[in-house]
Amino acid sequence: MPWHSALKRLSGACLLASVTLLAHAADKGAPPTAVKPVTDRYGALAVTDPYRWLEKAGTPEVQRWSAAQDARTRGYLDQLPARQPMADWLMKQAAASSSAYYDLKAAGGQLFALYNQPPKQQPMLAVMGQDAEPAKARIVLDPNALNAKGTTAIDWYVPSPTGKLVAVSMSENGSEDGSLHIVDVTTGREVDAVIPNVQYPTGGGSVAWREDGSGFWYTRYPGADAPAERRHFYEQVYYHRIGDDPAKDAYVLGQDFPRVAEIALDARPGTAGVIVAVANGDGGEFAHYLIGKDGRTTQITRFEDKVVAAALGPDALYLISRQGAPRGKLLKLPLGDLTLAKAQTLVPESEAALEPGGEFGAANITVTKTAIYLREIIGGPSRVAIYGHDGTQRGQLPLPDVATVDEVEALDDGSLLVAVKTYLEPARFVRFDEASGQAAPTALRQTSPLAFDDVEVVREFATSKDGTRVPLNIVRKKGTKLDGSHPLLLNGYGGYGVSMVPRFLGAATRLWLDGGGIFVVANLRGGGEFGETWHTQGSLTNKQNVFDDFAASARYLVDKGYTAPARMAAIGGSNGGLLMGATFTQHPDLFRAVVSTVGIYDMLRVELDPNGAFNVTEFGSVKNPAQLKALYAYSPYHHVKSGAKYPAIFMATGETDGRVNPMHSRKMIARLQAATGSGRPVLLSINAHAGHGMGSSLSIRVNQQADIYAFLFDQLGMAYKPAQ
Template sequence: MPWHPVFARLCAALALGTAALLAHAADKGAPPTAVKPVVDTYGDLRVSDPYRWLEATGDPAVRRWSAAQDRRTRAYLDKLPARKPMFDWLMKQAAASSSAYYGLHAAGGRLFALHNQPPRQQPMLVVMGQEADPAQARVVLDPNALNPKGTTAIDWFVPSPTGKLVAVSMSENGSEDGSLHVFDVATGREVDAVIPDVQYPTGGGSLAWREDGSGFWYTRYPGADAPAERRHFYQQVYEHRIGDDPAKDRYVLGRDFPRVAEIVLEARPGTPGVVVSVGNGDGGEFAHYLIGKDGGIRQVTRFEDKVVAAALGPDALYLVSHDGAPRGKVLKLGLDDLALAHAQVLVPESDGALQPGGESGAAGITVTRDALLLREIVGGPSRVAVYGLDGRPRGHLALPEVATVDELEAMDDGSLLVAVKTYLEPPRFVRFASAGGEGKPTLLRQTSPLSFGDVEVVREFATSRDGTRIPLNIVRRKGMKLDGRAPLLLNGYGGYNVSQVPRFLGAATRMWLDAGGVYVVANLRGGGEFGEDWHAQGALTHKQNVFDDFAAAAQYLVERGYTSHRRMAAIGGSNGGLLMGATLTQHPQLLRAVVSTVGIYDMLRVELDPNGAFNVSEFGSVKVPEQLAALYAYSPYHHVQDGARYPAVLMATGETDGRVNPMHSRKMIARLQAATGSGRPVLLSINTHAGHGMGSSLSIRVNQAADIYAFLFDQLGMAYRPGR
């Protein structure tokens, strides 16, 4: 493999002799951890891995080690005086909050939704009239009744166009390893054979019904009978007819798709077919196909075309293109001529970036019978631009200035239901009679026993290492003094084109604010807040920009007088966990405490996991010299330094996580415990009934919140005051 000699020389000191340095743990209270070095060679680079043995999840020695780590963490957390009162108060607030409705689907003149009703452990599937009155909601499927332990979750659901049937993917223990069930909406009875292997964290899962409700197209993986290297890859599209044996379902599409294909199917009543969007892993490349009512398949775009989304209208296909438009432009194709070269630029690029996809439409597009609605993001907050199907602008929906719109459902009667979320108010749905005019509140809203009337959100900007301005959303008590004494919690993500947007702060943040704290969300590069350019500046070989942005944000908050280094903590999960690992290894003195959940830390081994292969287009591959250089340069696990005074660390992971291998947390904790010279605790919490967070029960979520805030309060010297 070709290699860069200069980089190889820079890394040589880190790559050799590691085993001798790891003979004892610097965190004296940590369970003993065996050191069994394995040396890997990447071209001229030799890298020692002292804890490779901790990758073997099923090994009894690993299980014993994990149990010892969790016991130690529980002993630390459970003795904190604030921990139990925090749990009790947080659970009380959850129980006192009203029901929440989300994931809306309109079908057959009715509205389907997921209904979260604390203290029930899992959301239920309900149906109501299109007037969206929750008092009329009826339960179709209750996972809590199926499994009182609360470990059965709904991954996703799609009602048939008539609303008579509903297809539901369900999985266990937060695994997101879903099987498909079909229920009769009127009776709640299961009416068809179970179809396994339709959903997994690698490529997700999706389904689109035939317009007459006689069957559907769905995604399927090779399954348990396939070799391990294929089991959670090579997602394909199959067609099923209600009443048929799933083993005889007809293959439709996908045998020539990439190993890391991620397929999304979308069909709307009154449109002539099904749009098939195929992601080439997680990096933002897409191809699009159209399945006609006759079953014929036409390819519309290829990965290299830079078309990132497609939505079907009654007589045209609408595309979001990044070709020469990193914030997105909208193209229109007549269905009689699907040649991309003949597409009309319907809506040119604007100052707002089209939001990534969601329940309400492909990449922020919702097509109604007479309008095109575009969900845009401008640095964090959302807006909804309205256009005629001819591309003529009609203004914007009347929404709060600093809000998030992550659901927009076109109802059968022509109205729109729009989910509005802000930092200081619980989520609510607003109805627009059409694509314009004033919105009216619906009864489909959440209430909270908490008030944030004494809180304000201000937006300030830090300057990163290369001069880029980084937005900071600062949540603080009104009238606070900037004397550098407040405890501050800084949150970030910075990856996958995912934007950090306004969302209701909730009970844990109220508890933090009541103790004098400040909460800050940073809009880092790698996200989608300013479009594809903003994402690209924080991906692949530019990933270091994300960490520089976060460090600049922390330093700005100190210099501005919000806090001090000894009173500041940071929190992040998944890709945000990578951010936490890179921050604490690159800047050990920046923070007093770090909370990192389900994080990624060994960047040289990521792509070996099933979901890691999907991440190559975001992070890069060790097989490409330039990308290997970048991966190794920031890989947290490989840059832990013996004797460094690291902040206190709490990591959490779930044993059933199919998105990020729990081995990352095991290895990183072992290395930090061996190296830290600060005397501060380095803790690992491992839940055997949880995965990446999706599908976790209410009790698991509240317990983790109590753990996190009890840990932070203890490390930052904060006094717990029961919230209002």
Template sequence: MPRPKRLLLSLLVMSMGSTAWAADRGAPVTQTHPVSQTYHGVRVTDPYRWLENSDDPKVIAWSDAQNTRTRAYLDHLGQRQVVFDRLMAAYRAQSPSYTDFHPAGGHVFAQAVLPPHQQPVVGVMDGGADPKTFRTIIDPDRIDPSGQTTIDWSVPSPDGRLLAVSLSRNGTEDGTVHVFDTKTGKETTNVVPRAQFPTAGGSLAWKSDSSGFWYTRYPGEERPEADRHFYQQVWYHRLGTPVSQDVYVAGRDFPRIAEIALDNYGVSQNGHAVLMSVQDGDGGRFQQYVIDQKTGQVTRISDFDDRVVAAAIGPDDHIYLISRRNAPRGEILETSLDHPAVADAKRLVAQGEGVIMGGAEFGGAPVIATRKALYVREMVGGPSHVAVFSPDGKPAGDIPLPPVVSVSDVTPISHGEMLVSFNSYLTPHQVMRYRPATGKLKPTPLSSTSPVSFADCETVRTTATSRDGTRVPMTVIRRRGTRLDGQNPTLVYGYGGYGISETPRFMGAWLRAWLDAGGVYVDTNLRGGGEFGATWHEDGALTHKQNVFDDFAAVSRQVIAQGYTSSSRLAALGGSNGGLLMGTAMTQTPELYRAIVSLVGIYDMTRIELDPNGAFNVTEFGTVRDPAQFRAMIAYSPYQAVRPGVKYPAVFMATGTHDGRVNPAQSRKMIAKLQADTASGYPIYLSISDKAGHGMGSAVNVRLGQTADYVAFLFDQLGMKL
């Protein structure tokens, strides 16, 4: 009986050595083994360093004890099953949802969510993108009935005959490329390993004659184990040949933390070239390259200091560059394949009020260029729109979109028309057909429908004033007629990092449940994001990271001041970099919050760059090797900020054993310290899933189960009921 043995081991482990008695009385008692280290004259002591070793039987036993306690609590909450059932019923009743459109071979390929499937599928429609003609090519549920295999990304060949797909399992994002025949759905013999992994990801671009493709590849046995998720390179695979004969193209002189993106929007229409972007870690510095399809020669367009964050190819091999050099909101430069260097480019569209969306923080093509117009996605504070320019850069209006939406994609299809995809807080994903000749949008059956209605709700855009006077945007989602009596349970969400913008998105059944139980939801646009361009990001990165935490505290105080809630009814939610935000919220301003949910978070800033994937974060957070950056990091590092006797909020943390982006040890150590030191009497819970990673690729029942867990926790702590 393995479970009793493991529990017995847990008890033995916790009775040995130096022991800290948990102030959270229901929590497992965790032993301490202090390890001290000095950085630039500052001594830092880590009492739970031993919890970093995921393979240690003692750590496994400790994790099991935490999980057992958390599950006993959650499964005892009647609301948890009610919430899960509502989420699953809404998912099963929603319409198919279509995204990631790729025209090829006279057809339109797309990813589709087809309830009740556990994973999205990839299929093909006719050239007019009629969903009635949609035919599934790859269904991960058929490949793996457990629902644990997912599609990382897919790219059709230019002739539409083949589909290259990266597949991974259990949320690992550790992907292998498989190539399928689009007519039969059968797999070919072309299997390419080591093409995808977090954080650098992976990508692929086909040769124009569909005879092969360029792809990203991680090292194998030629490098030690610690380097095999770094040093990403580009190789070329010719169909029908073994991988051992693939040809090296680029990457040997790139940084160890290079994040390479082969751009399928950057394949020239006449097949002359492919664009390639290289990011130096996660900090937002890019190089741009062009690969000659005929010769394989690689030419650099721009270097890191040129601040060109994205590129696209248009008709006649014109190259459009999104530059933020002396233009933090972005400007468009034009060059050509004959003279691609940024030094030879001319300014086509000057910086305006909106942020020209481009770079790793924004998906989709930065510029869609036709012979008659340029279509450019622009953002102002979170919401976005599509600006139209003539080929010579003169403004020609906007595509007429509803207010407060985020445009996720603009895709040219047949007859010169466009599919425009956008999201909002109160309506599900919409896909409209845009006809340039009329300048009008027309609804399509590609748009999603949901059984969840927000007809009785509204969004309110407002701002809070941060410590240094900066105005921080926030969006309040509430039922109409909500009383400002300070009694509404309120949940504030934040991220604030990597230049990633917080944009309108439909949250469906769980948000509806929150509002039905009397809650208010607040979305924040903190510094560190890209909502107002490069300066907004830089003001929340490296030694300026504290601004992010000040912004979030300002929003939290504002919702109290406006009468939405009180600190006894206020909760906060964030994940990953937003988990770091949650860590600072609970340690810097514990009195503001009654409960905090922190998912797959970062907490010990002295150790993050030593984690398996941590080196990618240095360009965003800094390094302990730099004195100034260390001082900034240690000043806010949540793990070091936990103090005995402080009344911390109730905390729910979750992590996944297969997380390749943030080490689960970060959550283990933070939970141990909080459980030992809190004096509030509120519980501190940790949930660890062996069927999840950082959140990407998990099966529907896993994702909905995790959501039901933290929503039920919040309901319990804030006294909410459906």
């Protein structure tokens, strides 16, 4: 009998059962886990939680339990013959890959970039000329030199318009709990006081410089001295002048923002000031303000206006609006009168979606002296459309099929650097010349020791439960026979309006393909692949559509002869971890093995965590009766059934995760280990030096990949055949 019904006759707001039981796991070999039932009431609904005690991370009891689980998982993984060879091979490929440059920012006639140079543990900050010649680049800031353990990471950076200084947020152990450092670009030395509490996973963080480089606007949280209920909420905007005491920085904006406000700042040289984009949590509502050069603040849009992005041009403000246009339209608002009602529709809604992306959309609108470049997405792949300032269509940037662009950086010479990504080629930047309309390769490209010439990507469509067509990006070796024999790994996400776009698949996928596997990415509802309607059909009380889409995708792949249930695995992380949990609790027989990382599983207690409160606009709240009904209906933790034949499960989490509380993984694993009737392992890996994945060192990332693929190869009976 499920725990949520076994004791539902109990009443009261929160009742602790008087008996503590020591439950021996149905998953043989798993450590025994104490059962200490607690019952909560949500109106007339009584819900019993057998493992509430596992939420208390700092207690010796939970620490002992976590250590026992991790030791059990290491005992399973480390004895697999392929596991260490996989780790060695993956590290060898990482070390043999070329340096990668990304997150480009032009300033002061220079080009800044984050710079990844395997086998170094963390990306660095580099600067070069706008000729984009990496051979001339030099390092401005190297976190690896600051911390030999590789656990200090750059969260983000913003150079001053003059290019003389750069503001860098850094954090430890994957926590994303960032402090701001001001670095002299020439010497690499810090030149100002460190400003704490500028970045956290709840609302992120941001900086916008004054045009002369004398100071900057930045985001700040109440900090460690504030009460716990405020510490990672109430993000606000402050102004700092170089050389001043940060404790005396001037408050600018935010006291009337929602508790779950997420703020992004955007300043562009030669424009009228700073755009402040404010998200109302994670559900897709935005408001926008302009901080003028005189320091005065003007509100331009409100949450109900459905404007999801804003960018300043030399003479106008450009806005992506979903008001009456769920796929998005581009508005133009002259700076002389910032009344939204007077905005002109410059680019009407089309079959392509204009998504926020980047820093709440600013990254997807690039305005130059002669044109406007808009990133558009159609079901997963993206393109860059070109328009005149009057809205005249001028074509598109030349791109490969099934590609994506997530960076368009305008340079001083009238050209743009465009990041092009596909599933089968490493990321590269091309230079697009506005005057000639020609694109040319640059030396800013990553190379891989592995080739994918024998591999192809095809797009097919599954049909979901309600008839919706769901795109599938199928990565397979050329000549693959559809005889149902292939191991197949299905990946999905489906949330927050985040689109699953093409990305170079790299060494781990090469390893999978060479083992005879097929890799598939599903573009599920909840994402932004077809605009806001696609997102809302998979959010709040519509979340079940996401799980139906994923199940339909799996069944399609079986029906078409790609694989069979006994040969199929699923993988997802974070919101994709919720997808994994909901799928295998609703359809235990659909997959042979499931990998779920940093996942969300107890949907009735998500909003009690700091970042969970930000998710209410995406998932809903137990305080809303209709949303409570939906949350409870799919909450994976509450639908684990004793004796069900669950797939083999591998979960991974990090103890410093500020986005998803690791307690979700602890409780879900305990419940599954007690319930499963399949005889297959249910494993949990817990890393003390990792968080949600951002800022993890190279060695942590490589070893987790080795754990995942060794587990999958073992469970699906695959032979390890690494490419040479």
